Amino acid sequence: MIKINIKKQEYLSLNSLDITKDNFEEHLDQVLFLLSLYKNIFNDIYNWVVVVDKEGFIVMMNKKYCDFIGIKQEEAIGRHVTDVIENTRMHIVLKTRQKEIGDIQEIKGNQMIADRIPIYIDGEFIGAVGTVIFKDLVEFDVYVKNILKMEKELEFYKKELKKALGSAYTFDNIIGESSAIKRAKEMSKKVALSKSNVLILGESGTGKELFAHSIHNASPRGDYPLIKVNCGAIPSDLLESELFGYEEGAFTGAKKGGKLGKFELANKSTIFLDEIGDLPLNMQVKILRVIQEREIERIGSVKSQKIDVRIIAATNRDLKEMVKKKLFREDLYYRLNVININVPPLRERIEDIPLLTHHLMKKLSSEMERHVTEISPNALEALTNYHWPGNIRELANLIERALNMVEKEAMITLDHFPYYIRRKAKPDIGVSLDTLEMQLDGTLKEIFDEIEKKAIQQTLLKYDGNKLKTAKKLGISRTNLYEKIKKYDLDM
Numbered sequence: 473m474i475k476i477n478i479k480k481q482e483y484l485s486l487n488s489l490d491i492t493k494d495n496f497e498e499h500l501d502q503v504l505f506l507l508s509l510y511k512n513i514f515n516d517i518y519n520w521v522v523v524v525d526k527e528g529f530i531v532m533m534n535k536k537y538c539d540f541i542g543i544k545q546e547e548a549i550g551r552h553v554t555d556v557i558e559n560t561r562m563h564i565v566l567k568t569r570q571k572e573i574g575d576i577q578e579i580k581g582n583q584m585i586a587d588r589i590p591i592y593i594d595g596e597f598i599g600a601v602g603t604v605i606f607k608d609l610v611e612f613d614v615y616v617k618n619i620l621k622m623e624k625e626l627e628f629y630k631k632e633l634k635k636a637l638g639s640a641y642t643f644d645n646i647i648g649e650s651s652a653i654k655r656a657k658e659m660s661k662k663v664a665l666s667k668s669n670v671l672i673l674g675e676s677g678t679g680k681e682l683f684a685h686s687i688h689n690a691s692p693r694g695d696y697p698l699i700k701v702n703c704g705a706i707p708s709d710l711l712e713s714e715l716f717g718y719e720e721g722a723f724t725g726a727k728k729g730g731k732l733g734k735f736e737l738a739n740k741s742t743i744f745l746d747e748i749g750d751l752p753l754n755m756q757v758k759i760l761r762v763i764q765e766r767e768i769e770r771i772g773s774v775k776s777q778k779i780d781v782r783i784i785a786a787t788n789r790d791l792k793e794m795v796k797k798k799l800f801r802e803d804l805y806y807r808l809n810v811i812n813i814n815v816p817p818l819r820e821r822i823e824d825i826p827l828l829t830h831h832l833m834k835k836l837s838s839e840m841e842r843h844v845t846e847i848s849p850n851a852l853e854a855l856t857n858y859h860w861p862g863n864i865r866e867l868a869n870l871i872e873r874a875l876n877m878v879e880k881e882a883m884i885t886l887d888h889f890p891y892y893i894r895r896k897a898k899p900d901i902g903v904s905l906d907t908l909e910m911q912l913d914g915t916l917k918e919i920f921d922e923i924e925k926k927a928i929q930q931t932l933l934k935y936d937g938n939k940l941k942t943a944k945k946l947g948i949s950r951t952n953l954y955e956k957i958k959k960y961d962l963d964m
Contacts, residue, residue, distance in 0.1 A: 520604035524553050526597060528563045537604065541579070557602075562588055565600045574605075582608045641685035647831045648824035652816035656683070663811045664690035669763070671748075671808045672786040674815030677865030680786040681746060683815055687784060688742040696741035701734050704750035711755055713771055722772025735768045735781055742782045748808065749789030749800065760804045783808065818860040818867065825856045828864060832871045833884070842875050847884040854886060854893050887929065891937055891962075925960040928953070932962070 514521065520537035524530055533548045533556075541548075543556060553562045558579045565572060565588045572588045585606040591599050606612040631640065646657055663670055664687045672680045681700075688698045706714050717733030718726055734743060745751075751759065762768055763783065767776040785808045794800035818825070829847060837844050860866055874888035886894045927946065935941040943953040956962075 520607075522553065522557065522562070522602045523591075523599060524562050524566070524602075525599040526566060528553050528566055530556060531599065540607075560602070562600055562602050565590060565602075569597060576609075577604075584608060585612055640689075641682050642689050643686045646679065646682055646686060647828050648821055649827065650816075650821035650824045652821045653824060656813055656815055659811075660687050660813055661690060663687065663813070665692070666811070667782060668810040669783045669785070669808050670810070671791075671812040672784065672815060673791075673812055674786075674788060675817045675863055676788045677863035678815040678817055679864055680788075680815050681744070683813060684744045684746075684784045684786060687813075688744070688782075691742065691782070693741050693782060698742050698744055699734050699738035700744045700746065702746045703755075704747035708752045708755070711752070712758065715755070716758070716768050716770055718771035719773050722770070726772070730770065730772075733768065733770065735762060735779060736770075736777075738781045739779045740781075742784055745783060745785040747787060748785040749787035749791060749794060751800075753799075753801065756801045756804050760801065760807060763804075763807045818863045822856050825867070826852060828867060829855060829871065832868050833875070836868070836872050836875055840872070840875055842878065844875055844878050844882055844884060846882070848886065851884055851886045851889065851894075854889060858893055891932070895933065895936055921960075924956065925962070928956055928960065929962060 514532065515535040517534065517536075520540065521532070521534045522530060522537060523532040529550060529552055530548050533545060535545055538545050538548055541556065541558075548556050553560050559577050561572060561575065561577070569590045571590060572586075575586055575588070577584050577586045584604050586602060586604050588600060588602045590597060591601055606615065643657055643661060646653065648654070660683055670684075670687060672683050674680050685698060688694060701715065703711070713731065713733070715734050717731045717736055720726060720728055720730045722730070745759075762779075762781070765776075766780070767778045769776045791800050791805050791809075795802045795805050818828075829852060833844060833847065836842075855867070855870075862869070870889060870893065871884070873890075874884045877888045878884060928942070931942045931945050932939075935945070939950055939953055939957075943950045946953070948956075
C-alpha cells in the first residue's frame with residue numbers, strides 16, 4: 473500500500489495537473505491519490521452508475537449497481553451491457569447518440585428512473601454513461617412530494633413576507649364595476665408586465681397605493697418586496713440618506729457599517745415613490761440620474777453601483793402645472809410619465825359605492841370584531857348622494873365610525889352617520905321604529921329618552937339642522953335643545 477501525503481491545494485483534480493511523459497513520476501503521488509478518491513466516490517455515490525464504450529462493453533459499473541443486479545464488479549467489466557443490465561437502452565443511445573432523461577426502466581420487477589448520456593472527449597464520441605436516479609417509483613413519488621411541499625412552503629413564506637412588508641394587495645383588492653375603475657384596472661394589468669416607469673395620478677384617498685401594489689405584484693418582479701417611500705413624509709435633510717443610504721463614517725451619527733438606501737433595497741424589484749410632487753428640486757436631480765444611469769451612490773462613497781429598479785410614482789398634485797411654475801423638473805416628469813394611470817375619484821364612480829360599502833363593512837367588522845352585516849336602504853342612498861371630497865378613505869372612516877356606534881340593531885342606519893351625510897336623506901323611519909320597539913323592554917325613562925332622541929333627530933333633519941326652528945317646533949328653548957343634543961350625542 474502506497475502512503476500518500478499531499479497538501480490539499482495540490483490535489484484539486486486531475487485536470488489541474490499538467491502531466492507529461494517527462495514529469496509523470498513527479499506527479500505520481502497526486503495521480504494515485506486522485507484515482508483512489510474518484511474510485512471511492514464512484515462506488516459510494518447514492519446513484520447507480522454504469523459506463524460503456526462505443527461498442528457497448530462495460531468499462532465501469534459502481535458496486536451498489538452490481539450488488540442490486542447480483543454480480544461482482546470484476547465480472548461485469550468487459551461484458552456487453554445487454555448481457556448484464558435487464559431492459560437496458562444503453563446500446564440504443566450509442567447508436568442514436570441522443571441523451572435520454574428521466575426514462576422508466578424495469579429491472580428485477582422494479583420500475584426505475586434512469587438517465588443515459590453520450591460521452592465525448594475533445595469532440596470524439598467514446599461511449600455513454602447511464603445513471604439510475606430513482607430506484608423505484610415510490611422513491612420518485614416521495615421526492616416529488618418533498619419538492620411540492622417545499623414549493624408550497626416557499627410560496628407561503630413569500631406571501632407572509634409580502635404581508636409583513638405591506639405589499640400583499642392585488643387587482644382583486646380593487647373593488648368596483650364602474651367603467652372608470654375598469655379602465656384604470658385594465659390599463660394597469662397591461663403595464664404590469666412592462667419594465668417601464670409608471671406615474672399614478674389621482675386625488676387623495678382614491679387608492680393610488682393599491683394600484684401600485686397590484687401592478688408590482690402582477691409583474692415579473694412580484695416575487696421581491698415592493699419598497700415604499702412617502703416623499704412628503706420624510707424631512708428633506710434625511711431624504712437623501714433614506715433613498716441612497718450611506719457609508720460608515722459618512723457623517724456624525726452615521727451608524728456602524730453604514731446603511732442601505734431604499735433604491736438599493738429595491739434592486740431587482742420595484743420602488744414606489746408616493747407623493748412624488750413633494751420631492752425637493754435637489755432630490756429631483758438625483759432621482760433623474762438614477763433613472764438615466766441606472767446606478768446609485770451612497771453618501772460618503774467614492775464609487776457608484778449599478779441597480780435594476782422599476783419606479784412607480786404617485787401624486788395628487790398637477791405635475792404639468794408644477795413644471796410650468798418650475799417647481800418640478802420637466803425632464804424628470806417625462807422620465808416618470810412613460811405610462812400614466814388615472815385613478816378616478818369616488819364621485820365619478822358612484823355606482824361602486826354599494827359594493828365598496830359592503831366590502832368595507834365586512835373587512836372592518838372582522839377587524840373590529842363587530843357583527844354588523846347590513847345597512848339600511850336610506851343610509852346607503854345617503855352615501856350615494858354625497859360628493860366625497862375625501863374619496864374611499866373618507867368612506868372607510870365613515871363606515872368605521874358607524875360600526876363603533878351600532879348597538880342592538882346590528883345594522884348601520886342613518887342615525888349612525890354625521891349630520892352632513894344624513895341632512896338631505898329621507899328619514900330612516902322604518903328602521904327607527906324597529907329600533908324603538910327593541911327598547912320597549914327597558915325602563916319607562918329609557919323608552920322616553922329614546923322617543924325624545926328620535927323626535928329631535930327627525931325635527932333637525934326636517935329643518936336642515938336649523939336649531940332655532942327645531943327648538944320652536946318642539947316647544948323648547950335653544951339652550952334646552954343644545955343640552956339635549958349633547959345628552960344624546962347628536963352630531964349636527
